[in-house]
Amino acid sequence: MEPRDQVLITATELAALIEAGDPLTILDVRWHLDDPDGRAAYLQGHLPGAVYVSLEDELSDHSIAGRGRHPLPSGRNLEAAARRWGLRQDDLVVVYDDWNRAGSARAWWVLTAAGLEKVRILDGGLLAWHAAGRSLETGPVNPPPGNVAVPHDDLYAGSRPTLTAGQIGGVTLLDARAPERFRGDVEPLDPVAGHIPGAKNLPSGAVLAGDGTFVGDYALTQLLSDRGIDTDGRVGAYCGSGVTAAITVAALAAAGRDAALYPGSWSEWCSDPTRPVGRGSE
Numbered sequence: 001m002e003p004r005d006q007v008l009i010t011a012t013e014l015a016a017l018i019e020a021g022d023p024l025t026i027l028d029v030r031w032h033l034d035d036p037d038g039r040a041a042y043l044q045g046h047l048p049g050a051v052y053v054s055l056e057d058e059l060s061d062h063s064i065a066g067r068g069r070h071p072l073p074s075g076r077n078l079e080a081a082a083r084r085w086g087l088r089q090d091d092l093v094v095v096y097d098d099w100n101r102a103g104s105a106r107a108w109w110v111l112t113a114a115g116l117e118k119v120r121i122l123d124g125g126l127l128a129w130h131a132a133g134r135s136l137e138t139g140p141v142n143p144p145p146g147n148v149a150v151p152h153d154d155l156y157a158g159s160r161p162t163l164t165a166g167q168i169g170g171v172t173l174l175d176a177r178a179p180e181r182f183r184g185d186v187e188p189l190d191p192v193a194g195h196i197p198g199a200k201n202l203p204s205g206a207v208l209a210g211d212g213t214f215v216g217d218y219a220l221t222q223l224l225s226d227r228g229i230d231t232d233g234r235v236g237a238y239c240g241s242g243v244t245a246a247i248t249v250a251a252l253a254a255a256g257r258d259a260a261l262y263p264g265s266w267s268e269w270c271s272d273p274t275r276p277v278g279r280g281s282e
Contacts (some may be wrong), residue, residue: 003256004255006120007121007254008120008250009122010093011129011132011134014047015281018049023088023091024092024093024094025051025087025091025094025143026047026048026049026050026095026233027053028042028053029055029095029097029103031055031056031106031243032044036056036097037056038054038097039054041098045136045137045138046136046138047096047126048135048137050096051085051142052141053095053103057069059107059110061073066268067263067268068264068267069240069241069267070106070241070242070243070267071263071264072110072113075155075189076150078110078155079149079150083145083148084146085143086146087146087148089117092120093116093119093181094119094121095124096121096125100244101125101208101212101214101255102122102204102243102246105121105250107119109246109261110155112160113152113155113162123214124234127211159246160249160261161260163236164262165262165272165275168196169234170233170234171233171236172230172231172233173196173199173236173237174202174236174237174238174245174248175195175196175202175237175239176202176245177201177204177239177266178203179203182199182281183195183279187219189241189267195278195279196269200228200229202224202248208251214251214254220255231252231257236259237252237260237261238261239265242261242263245265246261
């Protein structure tokens with residue numbers, strides 16, 4: 001199987017699986033920075049059989065202090081949530097969203113870090129489903145309980161590589177935020193503006209095409225080359241709080257390249273006044 005097929009699924013491929021009655025669970029992970037609760041939009045129309053997942057409440061644990069604005073959930077809590085969603089051991093899981101792959105990439109990263117291997121992001125999200133001429137359902141979906149088991153309780157040390165603030169030395173860091181936030185011109189969410197010194201700016205939106213699908217290998221290689229990024233070495237990604245950086249990690253994974261996520265990201269880094277702050281385009 002090609003690396004891209006291990007991360008992504010097209011709307012056409014998903015529709016065929018649904019029509020064939022293949023065992024799978026579809027998760028609707030709508031989340032926006034300015035509207036984090038996507039339940040109302042989900043109820044108005046979602047993919048057939050899709051279950052709503054809250055990024056804020058189920059893919060994060062806000063009871064944890066000192067690890068940024070979206071700390072990772074524990075494996076124990078994630079397992080309980082995944083069973084509520086109806087996830088069954090070894091069944092395919094497809095995640096989707098309606099905004100720049102942020103919610104679905106977060107779900108993909110969290111679930112695969114928890115040890116679930118058959119997780120795919122709907123390439124292009126809800127827009128791709130519409131473009132394929134497919135219909136939606138309305139109202140809630142309450143599936144029978146699943147039986148999935150999560151082997152990792154600490155997702156910071158789970159099946160996907162992660163970085164802490166003390167582990168960024170010797171790693172090529174990609175900052176997935178918008179250029180103006182990277183430069184430190186503005187900072188709408190965190191108390192300090194700027195970036196981790198030495199990081200290179202690769203906005204998460206740059207790894208997506210105009211239709212919201214992930215760019216191909218050649219385009220991704222060009223994006224990295226333009227920034228002087230050597231992917232033969234260790235690569236890490238961060239953003240404001242570890243959500244949109246997962247888009248970058250997913251894009252690299254789809255091209256067969258491993259990248260570690262710094263889950264706490266800038267919100268954790270800048271919370272310590274002793275850590276250095278970079279500003280400007282470099």
